[in-house]
Amino acid sequence: MKDAQIAVAEEKNTISICSLRVGDALFGIDTRQIREALGKTTPQQVPLAPKYIAGVVPYRGDVLTTVSLRVLLGLEPLAETGCILVLDDKEDNQHFGVLVDGVGKVLTMDLNALEENPRRLDPRSMELFDGAFRMDFGLMVRLNPQRLRPSRLAASGIFATRKQ
Amino acid sequence: MRDQSDKKEVNELTREFIAESMAGLERMELCLTELEMRPDEEELVSEIFRAVHTIKGTTGFLGFGRLEKLAHSGESLLGALRDKKLKVSSDLINGLLKLLDGLRAILQLIEATGMEGERAEDHDSDLIAHLEELKIRGMQSLQSRKSPVQEQKLKPQDSAPRQALVVSPTENSLLTNYSSGDSSSGKDWAITIDGITTGECASAENSTSQQQKKQQRTDGTAATGVSSELLRPDPSLRIDVEVLNQLMNQVGELVLTRNQILRCTPDTKNFHELAGRLDSVTAELRQSVMQARMQPVGHLFSKFPRMVRDLGITCGRRVRIVFDGQETRLDKSLLEAVRDPLTHAVRNAVDHGIEPPSERVKAGKPVEGVVCLRAYHQSGSVVIEVIDDGAGISTERVLEKAMERGLVTPRAAATMSQREALQLIFVAGFSTAKIVTNVSGRGVGMDVVRSNVEKVGGRVELESRVGSGTTVRMRVPLTLAIIPALVVRSGGQSFALPQNALTELIYLSQREAETAVEQIGTTEVYRLREHLLPLIWLDRLLNLEHEVGKQEDGFYIAVLEAEGRRYGLVVDDLKAPEEIVVKPLSPDLREIGVFSGATVLGDGVLALILDVAATGARAGVRPIAVEEINITSADPEPAESAPVGMEDSLVIYELGKRGLGESANSERMAMPLSAVERIESVPLRNIEYAEGRAMLQYCGELLALEDEGELLPELHAANRSAAPDAPQKAATVLICLRPGARGVRRMGIVVRRVLDVSAGTLLAADSAECDGQLAMVNQRVSTVHSEFTQRGGLPVSTMQEVA
Known part of the structure; x- marks a missing residue:
């Protein structure tokens, strides 16, 4: 059933994208790559963890490490709680969470409207972004969950700043 | 479609067959070692026969020809044994063990690749021939009533175990390494095994004569094979x-x-x-x-008879292993966790514990040594003991070795009790073995045992009596997943402290804290009864924001102890103790090293579980090598030559109003009594000045006076302002023997007053953190005069020079 759906989507050259908001920017993640969206949840902070780790939240009997997209983008963490998207870490066969300010509608996007990252993007954005969709009201940056994996972020070295 | 499902069925069948056969081989292994001791037990022979027979039967049905052939030759040999056409000899047992290894290797190959390795087919023929030879020669010798033991030649053994372990290139690296190592030197075998077994065979050749070499090597291989088997955690579980x-x-x-x-x-x-x-x-x-x-722990125990047997042969010991309490049950994950430490302890017992037969006879003991594995329940935990009736651990040798390695100073060693000395064995890099053997003695030992057991919340104890044996006792909790913990708050967050590391809780009100917490350099300490307890502020360590307004409320100190580190953790508040369910953290958070997991508390809040030992290490708390003498500071190196923890008579005095830091209190100073010759009350007019330095004529000698507290100007001023007929003030001077570059010289130290002469304990201190050494006298901290610290009193010989 699901396979059929995907097949149809691919035929039409469109994908369904879940839109997210961080600060003033709009982002999108392929819905097939999202395991679950948790409502307003405040992660428990982990002292001494890298700054981009928002903390941990309980999820289905496990402890979910959550990455703050705000911090990754160089913004200050918000005092109010955000939403957490649960994503698969395909390498470790585990899950992790991404903390965003808000989750918006699911949009069906034409893959033809996807443009690659511009060359002159700063290294942080280059690392995180996976192209962008040109839309009527601006850009929606596509994110690739595999690029947000905590282990990858740590390995990249660009974001590895310890909390002071 | 249909084809696929068929294939899957075969795979499942094969997997079942492998699991069953492995279990059968395990039983066979146990029976074989037992058979060697009780050769007349027919029941054992039938059991072994059954195991091989089942493999042979099923394997034909599944179409594994190679396995069938090997099993068949084994079966015919065992058949002869069952029919009493053969006699049990150590060669026969050796042959059968090789058969077992061969069968196991093929099974493992099938498990890994689904194939039995056709390419290595011809290699089995050696083993089969060897088994056949055993059978024929055994039968002949029984007929001619010759002893079969003497007659055996070692030649076939040389090649047989290699065949048993030869595997196709697709097999896992562990096994391939053995086979490649066999061709070069013994050293190669040791590489793939982890820390505990490393160097298994490395020096087999050094320690044995040329003639025995081959025998050694084959046995070494067998032993390694067993330990690799032991290290492999069992992925399946049988449930009632x-x-x-x-x-x-x-x-x-x-x-x-x-x-x-x-x-x-x-x-x-x-x-x-x-x-x-x-x-x-x-x-x-x-x-x-x-x-x-x-x-049941019996599952774990069952692997040991073979290991002990092989080790016994390698080390030239006669050892018997006995079990007690095999039916004691333990959580599977814990069973896996004690596997390595237990293996190590047993290995130690055979190699270091049990003496060679000749020594045992001399000592009036039975030739055969006994290693006993015992398990039982005790107060909510499972105790596993490894008891040997060997030579025991000589405390003198332990101390000698410890001093040699600089783990303890001679003076400290002299006062150590036997129990304390034994604890030294758990210090990293320690081994008392006279010669490093191929089995153990590399100093990677008891510290690994201890840290492995403590990792799962257990404890290791050691008891030993010279001449009568050693007991290693491991205490492990029943289960890992759910542990009792105390929930504490610090910096606005909740943290869980495992109860097993918690020894005591102390509440300090803010007013008490001012006096009870003392500062030594940058380290703050709390005096808990006889000891100084280094304090760690959890919120500071974790860079948490300090809760405002909490200051006046006072705080709690949780006294924690793990892996030899003992410290007080300062937290803001305590919450109820809870039984928590331990959840692992993701690898990148585990890397921080301070948290061992997380848990969801009763109120739904997530709390991080503190790794007590790692927290202490992070804060720089040094592990205490010896219990009871346990004042440590952040200094990772053992204090140079200052005898930590030594009782010493000290003169306690006050200098002036110049304490450490800004405190107005006068600091208590101490000086070893042995360095003080006299305490003089000197009228001020007797003190003369030369080039701005105060001097005193004393016994025909001119002494330089040290006036660090700047007391002399103060006294002069007091004299001047006093009435002319009032008695002149006098300065109190300690006449000391000061060790210097040009021998010992007398000097005077002006002090405000002498407080006491009493026995005190010199404490280790980080020289980077404070100038002087510290001493504990009458439960108060005193700084030892800097000139006299490093020596901890003068050496007797230099004293005599002056006298």
Whole structure:
């Protein structure tokens, strides 16, 4: 059933994208790559963890490490709680969470409207972004969950700043 | 489609066959070692025969020709044994063990690749020929009533074990390494095994004569094979169907209760009743799951007879292994966790514990040594003991070795009790073995045992009596997943402290804290009874924001101890103790090293579980090598030559109003009594000045006076302002013997007053943190005069020079 759906989507050259908001920017993640969206949840902070780790939240009997997209983008963490998207870490066969300010509608996007990252993007954005969709009201940056994996972020070295 | 499902069925069948055969081989291994001791036991022979026969039967059905052939030759040999055409000899047992290894290697190959390795087919023929030879020669020798033991030649053995372990290139690296190592030198074998078994065979050749070399090597291989087997955690688990049914029932009940709760509205009357039911169902379910996870320790023990046998041969010892309490049950994960430490302890017992037969005879003991593995329950934990009746551990040698390695100073060693000395064995890099053997003695030893056991919340104890043996006792909790913990708050967050590391809780009000917490350099310490307890502020360590307004409320000190590190953790508040369910953290958070996991508390909040040992290490608390003498500071190196923990007579005095830091209190100073010759009250007019330095004529000598407290100007001023007829003030001067570059010289130290002469304990201190060494006198901290610290009193010889 699901396979059929995907097949149809691919035929039409469109994908369904879940839109997210961080600060003033709009982002999108392929819905097939999202395991679950948790409502307003405040992660428990982990002292001494890298700054981009928002903390941990309980999820289905496990402890979910959550990455703050705000911090990754160089913004200050918000005092109010955000939403957490649960994503698969395909390498470790585990899950992790991404903390965003808000989750918006699911949009069906034409893959033809996807443009690659511009060359002159700063290294942080280059690392995180996976192209962008040109839309009527601006850009929606596509994110690739595999690029947000905590282990990858740590390995990249660009974001590895310890909390002071 | 159909084809696929067929294939899958075959695979499942094969997997089942492998699991069954492995279990059969395990039994066979146990029986074989037992058979060697009791060769007349027919029951054992039939059991072994059955194991091989089953493999042969099933394997033909599954179409594994190579396995069948080998099993068949083994079966015919065993058949002859069963029919009493053969006699049990150590060669026969050796041959059968090789058969077992061969069968196991093929099974492992099938498990890994699904194939039995056709390419290596011809290699089995050696082993088969060897078995055949054993059979024929055994039968001949029985007929001619010759002793079969003498007659054997070692030649076939040389090649046989290699064949047993030869594998196709697709096999895992562990096994391939053995086979490649065989061709070059013994050293190669040791590489793939982890820390505990490293160097298994490395020096086999050094320690044995040329003639024995081959025998050694083959045995070495066998021993390594066993330990690799031991290290491999068993991925499957056998569960009693009864327990499984019980689990299903309880899950059913849980579902029913959930349904009822889902239907609840806020004003449902029996909500409390439902909550109670949920509670009891959960508790029962937990009990059942834990029960299902419990495995008899016998599973673990059963691997040892073979290991002990092979080790015994390698080390030239005669050893028997006995078991007690095999039916004691332990959580599977813990069973896996004690596997390595236990292997190590048994290895130690055979190699270091049991003496060679000749020595045993001399000591009037039975030639055969006994290693006893015993398991039993004791106060909520399982105790596993490894008892040997060997030579025991000589404390003198332990101390000698410790001094040699600089782990303890001679003076400290002189005062150590036997128990304290034995604790030194757990210090890293320690080994008392006279020669490093191929089995143990590399100093990677008891410290690994201890840290492995403590990792799962257990403890290791050591008892030993010279001449009569050693007992290594491991205490492990029943289960890992659920542990009792104390929840504390610090910096606005909750943290869980495992109860087993918690020894004591202290509350300090803010007013008490001002006096009770003393500062040594940058380290703050609390005097807990006889000892100084280094304090760690959890919020500072974790860079948490300090809770404002908490200052006046005082705080709690949780006295923690793990892996030899003992310290007080300062937290803002305590919450209720809870039984927490330990959840692992993701690898990148585990890397921080301070948290061992996380848990969801009763109020739904996530709390991080503190790794007590790692926290102490992070804060720079040094592990205490020896219990009882346990004042440590952040200094990772043992204090140079200052005898830590030594009792010494000290003169306690006060200098002036110049303490450490800004405190107005006069600092208590101490000086070893042995360095003080006299305490003089010197009238001020006797003190003369030369080039701005105060001097005193004393016994025809001119002494330089040290006036660090700047007391002399003060006294002069007091004299001047006093009435002319009032008695002149005098300065108190300690006449000391000061060690210097040009021998010992006398000097004077001006002090405000001498407080006391009493016995005190010199403490280790970081020289980077404060100038002087510290001493504990009458439960108060005193700084030892800097000139006299490093020596901890003068050496007697230099004293005499002056006298």
